[in-house]
Amino acid sequence: MQRLVLFALGAALACGQPRPIVLKTQTLFDGKGNTLKNTIVVIEGAKIARLGGAPPPGAVTYDLTALTVSPGWIDTHSHLAVHFDSSGRLSGANEPLTQSLLHITDNLALTLNAGFTTVQSPGAAIDKDLREATARGIVPGPRVLTSLEALTESSGGPEQLRQLVRERKAQGADLIKIFASKSIREGGAQTLTDAQLQAACGEARTLGLRTIVHAHSPESAKAATLAGCTSIEHGAYLTDEVFNLMASRVTYYDPNIGLVLQNYLENKPKYFGIGNYNEEGFAFMEKGVGIVLDTFKRALKHKDLKIIYGTDATAGAHGQNYREFIVRVHDGGQDPMQALISATSLSAESLGMGDQVGSIALGREADIIAFDGNPLNDVKAAARVVFVMKGGTVFENLAYGASRR
Ligand SMILES: [Zn+2]
Numbered sequence: 001m002q003r004l005v006l007f008a009l010g011a012a013l014a015c016g017q018p019r020p021i022v023l024k025t026q027t028l029f030d031g032k033g034n035t036l037k038n039t040i041v042v043i044e045g046a047k048i049a050r051l052g053g054a055p056p057p058g059a060v061t062y063d064l065t066a067l068t069v070s071p072g073w074i075d076t077h078s079h080l081a082v083h084f085d086s087s088g089r090l091s092g093a094n095e096p097l098t099q100s101l102l103h104i105t106d107n108l109a110l111t112l113n114a115g116f117t118t119v120q121s122p123g124a125a126i127d128k129d130l131r132e133a134t135a136r137g138i139v140p141g142p143r144v145l146t147s148l149e150a151l152t153e154s155s156g157g158p159e160q161l162r163q164l165v166r167e168r169k170a171q172g173a174d175l176i177k178i179f180a181s182k183s184i185r186e187g188g189a190q191t192l193t194d195a196q197l198q199a200a201c202g203e204a205r206t207l208g209l210r211t212i213v214h215a216h217s218p219e220s221a222k223a224a225t226l227a228g229c230t231s232i233e234h235g236a237y238l239t240d241e242v243f244n245l246m247a248s249r250v251t252y253y254d255p256n257i258g259l260v261l262q263n264y265l266e267n268k269p270k271y272f273g274i275g276n277y278n279e280e281g282f283a284f285m286e287k288g289v290g291i292v293l294d295t296f297k298r299a300l301k302h303k304d305l306k307i308i309y310g311t312d313a314t315a316g317a318h319g320q321n322y323r324e325f326i327v328r329v330h331d332g333g334q335d336p337m338q339a340l341i342s343a344t345s346l347s348a349e350s351l352g353m354g355d356q357v358g359s360i361a362l363g364r365e366a367d368i369i370a371f372d373g374n375p376l377n378d379v380k381a382a383a384r385v386v387f388v389m390k391g392g393t394v395f396e397n398l399a400y401g402a403s404r405r
Pocket of ligand 1: 079122
């Protein structure tokens with residue numbers, strides 16, 4: 001019998017067939033709120049083939065028992081292409097394309113190494129190429145979903161917006177990004193009419209596309225919710241009334257409270273003087289940190305509201321996407337397991353990918369990460385991802401004591 005097994009293994013190796021992978025775990029969060037103890041995860045190809053039982057013969061084994069295992073995390077709002085150029089300033093149109101691409105490649109790798117295996121990157125045409133490059137499996141990076149270019153107040157009336165939605169679909173967009181309000185730096189007032197929002201979100205729904213809507217003011221978020229849009233992004237000034245409406249309509253809420261503003265402030269000289277990154281803007285962002293935290297605390301009281309995990313990461317923030325978790329739990333008071341569910345299965349559900357990613361279960365993509373420490377007991381452990389598998393391929397493995405940090 002033993003000889004037969006060895007023979008079978010030898011034959012598999014000779015043919016170059018992929019061997020199954022076994023992850024030995026002691027503490028495993030499945031992403032749905034369950035904690036599994038002392039189990040193994042069997043991976044065949046890109047998928048999770050089994051949980052528990054005996055290891056299959058010939059498997060490659062990774063011992064993750066000293067770590068805490070979780071589904072790969074999801075950032076529903078990260079601008080993967082935005083970066084600082086070689087002179088250390090926010091990149092602009094004059095940057096040589098080769099340098100631009102390599103800085104963007106850094107962003108992809110930093111994001112994946114931080115444990116984020118799926119990222120929705122709204123608003124840049126190049127994201128489609130990033131999606132395809134990382135899907136080839138050589139360049140390290142998360143699964144990428146893209147809206148391509150966003151729709152804004154200058155996109156035109158309802159009929160033109162419908163046309164643009166159809167165009168994005170034809171161009172290969174996974175979703176539609178819509179700006180329905182001004183920025184937080186400019187007060188966040190509604191910029192698209194109710195009719196424009198109904199046209200854009202209605203057309204997208206007809207075509208099977210989700211819509212994520214930048215909306216800071218209560219009016220803009222209410223209009224987007226009533227128009228049937230999928231999620232409200234940022235929502236710095238949302239009220240209990242709007243949260244109630246969003247909960248009853250199952251509109252997802254994507255507050256970005258832990259990384260984006262902090263990162264702008266920490267990197268002020270690299271942004272300053274470009275567009276509306278001026279003294280007034282920075283003064284406002286300093287106030288904004290407290291405003292969005294208060295709004296988040298208010299949102300948490302709405303138990304039916306589906307709060308998903310997005311950071312709005314821009315230049316300087318990539319690879320620190322975990323900071324959103326730390327602020328939500330440490331400063332916002334969110335239950336850490338709920339924050340973890342938000343970053344995994346709930347965000348996957350909001351992307352329409354709940355049966356593919358965001359949980360460790362039979363048949364899911366093998367997107368699995370491990371922390372040195374347990375982020376539910378020690379929030380800062382969220383920063384210490386030392387093992388990253390995406391689609392059954394190990395991209396980072398510092399699990400045996402090596403450390404980059
Ligand atoms: Zn954004």
